[in-house]
Amino acid sequence: MSKMASNRSVIAKRFSWYEQKIGNWVILFYFILALSSVTLLKPYLDPLPISNLQLSMGTDHTKLVIEDTNSSQKLNLSSSLQPSVSSGEVILKQERKPICNVSDPRFDICDIEGDVRIHGNSSSIFIASSSQMDALEGNKSWLIKPHPRKGDPNAMRFIREFSVKAIVGQEEAPPCSVYHSVPAVVFSHGGYSRNLFHSFSDVLIPVFETSAQFQGEVQFLVTNFEKHLIIKFQAILKQLSNYEIIDIDSDDQVHCYPRMIVGVKFYKDLKIDPFISNGYSMKMFRQLLINAYSLKKFTAIKISPDTQEKPRLLILSRKGSRSFMNVDEIAEMAKSLGFEVVVSEGMKNMEEFSHVVNSCDVMLGVHGAGLTNMVFLPTNAILIQVLPWGGFDWVASNCYGQPPLGMDLRYLIYKIKEEESSLLQKYTLDDPVIKDPTSIHKHNWNQFQSVYMDKQNVKIDVGRFRATLLEALELLHH
Incomplete structure (x- = not known):
């Protein structure tokens, strides 16, 4: 029995020695792997300003934006839920979001984040500061008519034009009269908007597509203001904004916002393309109408031999x-x-x-x-x-x-x-x-x-x- 016990003791000691050796090699392997990863990712991770992490939730994916305050560089760490990206895969890319897009044949639009100031009476919008400044690429001013009939000169003839200007260098932005904590959307009630078809196609549906993302926490600044149209469609507009609508043309104050969208997108008449509109659709717009007017009938009658009701x-x-x-x-x-x-x-x-x-x-x-x-x-x-x-x-x-x-x-x-x-x-x-x-x-x-x-x-x-x-x-x- 004592000999058998002695053998077991020797075997245990040998096993412990091998286990220690293997453990040492594992530790060394992970050390080398970590060192390699740090070397590869150093341009992106040095320094890492944890205080500037911003978490943005979208319809199809969750996006983590890390802003490097030293280099004004933004990283996009996106864990996508779409079929093209497997579970756990991380996409690393640099985000350079332009301030204004004037290349679309149907509309011009600016989406500005930062310190944005608007003086409606002079049709002037100033970008005092923005993380998008590094994407200016030589252009720091635009002239925007915030109405989606860009290709129709007759419709656009009387649409008020806004000057959008990025303040750089020694230039000074006008001081704020009113501070707002929510974003703003600037759009026009001009063109053919007095016609019911165009009220929906050119104004209400594009405004829905642009502002629904804010879930009511957005303010509308309306140019070419038509009071009777605001009253006529107030139930719809109230579904989209919790705030007072401002007739921006006659306003002499300088309103300051953390984000401003100037103009609205347009796809086709009475249509929304969900593939280019963050997942929004005409079905969702119609649901908004049901809510706005408390509509009761959700589905048309289905006629059968037992149906008593007439179509x-x-x-x-x-x-x-x-x-x-x-x-x-x-x-x-x-x-x-x-x-x-x-x-x-x-x-x-x-x-x-x-x-x-x-x-x-x-x-x-x-x-x-x-x-x-x-x-x-x-x-x-x-x-x-x-x-x-x-x-x-x-x-x-x-x-x-x-x-x-x-x-x-x-x-x-x-x-x-x-x-x-x-x-x-x-x-x-x-x-x-x-x-x-x-x-x-x-x-x-x-x-x-x-x-x-x-x-x-x-x-x-x-x-x-x-x-x-x-x-x-x-x-x-x-």
């Missing part, structure tokens, strides 16, 4: 041009197919009319701004656009044909024939206005608008139109 059809009537000349006849035919019919020109009170639209399953109207009210329809509802005579296909598709697809709506189109147009009361079938509309307007918008939009009404052939309403009923079965 509800809204006919948008118009005064003046592009009106239905036989709206009563259309309504009676729709009722005979089983629709409950509502006829309305719309209402000045946006909240009241939003509830009328939201209560319906199908909305019918001739091409025009009134179709913009589709934004209030419940999910899976149907928009029927009636195209007057004259080559409306392109404009009708872009304005009201494509947008429903991004809103979870269905879309039908009814193109009238020559005999359904009031133009036949003035022109013969052989006249180029009827026979060859393209030869009349030849992509000249003013000519197109003058002849085919401003001087035409429609008288629907209810026998022919019946098939379109039957198709709508069939869609409501699914």
Whole structure:
């Protein structure tokens, strides 16, 4: 027994010696590895100002920005949740965010972080200090019109222009009159904004896309201020900002903000591209409208053998041009197919009319701004656009044909024939206005608008139109 114990003691000592040797080699290996890592990363980590760590949460990724106060260099440590980056992978890159982007053909925009000062009365914006100064690259001033119709001279003609200037060297910024702790967004209510379509397409949707990231903690500075439009859309604007809207053109104070976005982005009419807008979409914008107006109907009726409720059809009537000349006849035919019919020109009170639209399953109207009210329809509802005579296909598709697809709506189109147009009361079938509309307007918008939009009404052939309403009923079965 004592011999066996002695052998075990020897083995234990030998094992302990080997274990110590292995441990020493492991320690040496990790020391060499750590030394190599420090050498490789030294340009980025020396010095490391821990006090300047800023954590920014985005929709698709979490970003850690480290600012080196000695070199004005920013590092981007991004742990991405997107499929292209595996779990635990770290991306190391230098961030050089430009102050202003004037290269997009549709809009100009500045996104400034730091000490930003605006004097509205003189249309002047000063960048007193910013971490973006190192990205100036020789340009330290811009002239910006904060409206997304850059390619349309007629729309941009009266948009107020702002001078955005970075203060460098011995220059002095004007002293602050009012300090604000939240960011600001500067946008215009000019252009064609008095038209409902353009109010949504050029102002409300771009402002949503720009400001939703702040979750109400942002202030709006409006140029080309239209008080009646602010009142009309106040329920929507209040969903986006918790603060008073400032008419910046008439303001003589110097307002100072920690961040300011001058201008808004624009993708396409009544559309948002979620791939370039931080994940925002038209579905999210429509949810904002539901919240703003407390809309009750979320989904259109689904017809089944057990359905007692009738599908509800809204006919948008118009005064003046592009009106239905036989709206009563259309309504009676729709009722005979089983629709409950509502006829309305719309209402000045946006909240009241939003509830009328939201209560319906199908909305019918001739091409025009009134179709913009589709934004209030419940999910899976149907928009029927009636195209007057004259080559409306392109404009009708872009304005009201494509947008429903991004809103979870269905879309039908009814193109009238020559005999359904009031133009036949003035022109013969052989006249180029009827026979060859393209030869009349030849992509000249003013000519197109003058002849085919401003001087035409429609008288629907209810026998022919019946098939379109039957198709709508069939869609409501699914």
